[in-house]
Amino acid sequence: MIGIIDYGMGNLFSVSKALERLDVPYKLGDRPEELQDCDGYILPGVGAFPDAMKALDDHGFIPFIKQKVEEGYPLYGICLGMQLLFESSEEGGDTKGLGLFPGKIVKFPGVDDxxxxxxxxxxxxxxxDVRQPELPLMTDVGKEYVYFVHSYVAQTSDESILYATADYHLDVPAVIGRDHVVASQFHPEKSGNPGMQLLENFCKVMVKQ
Amino acid sequence: MLSKRIIPCLDVKEGRVVKGIQFVDIRDAGDPVELAKVYDEQGADELVFLDISATHEGKKTMIDVVRKVASELAIPFTVGGGIRTLEDIKETLRNGADKVSLNSSAVNRPELITEGANYFGSQCIVVAIDARYDEEKGTWIVYTHGGRKPTEWTVVDWAKEAVRLGAGEILLTSMNQDGEKSGFDLPLLEAVQDVVQVPVIASGGAGSSEHFYDVFTEVNADAALAASIFHYKETSVQNVKEYLKERGVVVR
Structure with missing residues (x-):
């Protein structure tokens, strides 16, 4: 059972339907107690970083996510849900994130070198550009096109977390991860077959049902 | 590198696709979801649904269409037509659309752009501009209400203002070229590309694969939208993309 973390900031409909197409059981929960017994988690997100951190906090999800990750449960962050996993973001002033990955979220400079x-x-x-094809999450995902839509981008000095990047005037961290915590800057549920493959790899290979 | 996007547009009235669609190989050519699937299989990068329903029931039906498309397809889509309030934006996006397109409603009440962008982010807010060249003024003028009503805005000024207010993308339709099938309006697109730093979708005038090539290479548009050329099967998304790929344009 996949738990979709519903803190009021995501396109939950599309991701839920994508899981249904993959025949993956899931449930939505807007409080930690509703999602205690899941085998893995998806953290979606659309909107602004500070609003999202506040909403996660209001719903009691910040300690919950940290605890579940510590206990070894797989987690997949989508789009803003990926950005929240970093230490901080400069969006709307300096805002602290969940700190599961080293680095910060910065605005695209909008001017090249x-x-x-x-x-x-x-x-x-x-x-x-897949950098770590041997990882379970990247099974059968090659040099494929996925759909991006974002103004802020992750900046990290730890190259080991970069599973795949994309070239947009700089190397955009596209899929990142470490052990059981993974994330993508793009929406897998809106990225055609390669996106669905990533979701399937997460739900069926990384998560022990 | 970012690929150039090809976007078929579907006009939906009371839940049914209009404009004499000639897809004989699908069961129900009037069903927006069936058509969306056909375009998805052809390699469409996004879809735009324009709701032209006149009735309240028709608008409600559109939400059902949005839910079905989001349930069955894994590509992004935009919904426009009759979105007037922040509540309309919320309802459309929460039911699975990725972006909303605002046209007359944004001209009437520009704050709507900002309200939507603040709530969901600029990337969800497309401002659609219907442009017609005014010989006397020597520039393009913004029209609203399906192209029936001229406004005081020049296209260049309104595009700049819309982006300042939070639009994440501009869908620019040339009324002069629309339906002519003689190519996109390159001078219009160039004029707008020069003043905004958000993606611009070219619309109006597509008649052949070559026209897509021109709009991507001559004015560097980010995406191109077409309706009848695809609906009437004069070509397919796949054919256009193959043509572009052979000539070095990056497509998915």
């Missing part, structure tokens, strides 16, 4: 402006948000289908 040569001083040439480029568009923000990073919106559309971009190709994955």
């Amino acid at each position: 040569g001083g040439k402006p480029y568009k923000v948000p990073h919106m559309g289908w971009n190709q994955l």
Whole structure:
């Protein structure tokens, strides 16, 4: 059973339906006590970082997520749900994140190294450069296109957490992870077959049902 | 590298696709979900659903369509038409749409752009602009109400203002080119590309694969939208993408 963490900030409908298409049992919960008995968790998210941290806190999910991760339960963060796993974000001032991964969330500079402006948000289908193909999450996921839409990007000095990146004027961390905690900047449920493959790998390989 | 997006647009009235669709190989060519699946299989990068329902029932039916599309497809889609309030935006996005497209309602009440962007982020808010060239003024003017009503806004000024207010993308339709099938309006697109730093979707005038090539290479549009060329099967999304790929344009 996958627990989808519902703190009021995600497109839960689409991700729920994607799990149904994969025949994966799931439940939604907006309080930790509703999700105690799950085998793995999905942390979705759309919106602004500070609002999301506040909403997670209001719903009592911050200690819950940390505890479940410590106990070894698999977790998949999607989009803003990935960004929340880092130490902090500069969105709306400096806001503290869950701190499960080293690094911070910064706004795309919008100007490349040569001083040439480029568009923000990073919106559309971009190709994955898979750096750690041997990992269970990356099974059968190659140099495929997935759908990005974000204005803020993760910045980390720890290259070992980068499972895949995408090139948008800088190396965008696209899929990240360490052991049982993984995340993607893009929405797998909106990224065609490769996205569905990632979700399937998480739900059926990483999570012990 | 980001690929160029090809976006079929479906006009939906009272829950049914309109505009003489000629897909004989699907069971129900009027069903938005069936058509969405066809385009998904052809490699469409996104879909736009434009609700042109006149009745309250029709609007409610549109939400059912949104739910069904989000249930069955794994590509992003935008819903426009009749979205007037923050509540409308919330309802559309919560039922599985990825973006909403605001047109007349944003011109009437520009704060709606900001309200939506603050709540869900700019990436969810597309501002659709219907543009017609005004010979006397020597520039493009914004039209609302399905292109029936001219406004005081020039397209360049309104595009800038919409982005300042929080629009994450501009869907730019040339009324001069719409239905002509003689190519996208490159000067219009260039004028808007020059003043905004968000993605621009070119719309109006697609008649051949070459037109897509031109809009991606000559004015560097991020995406191109078309309706009849795909609906009437003059070409397919797949054919357009193959044409582009052969000529070095990055497509998925």
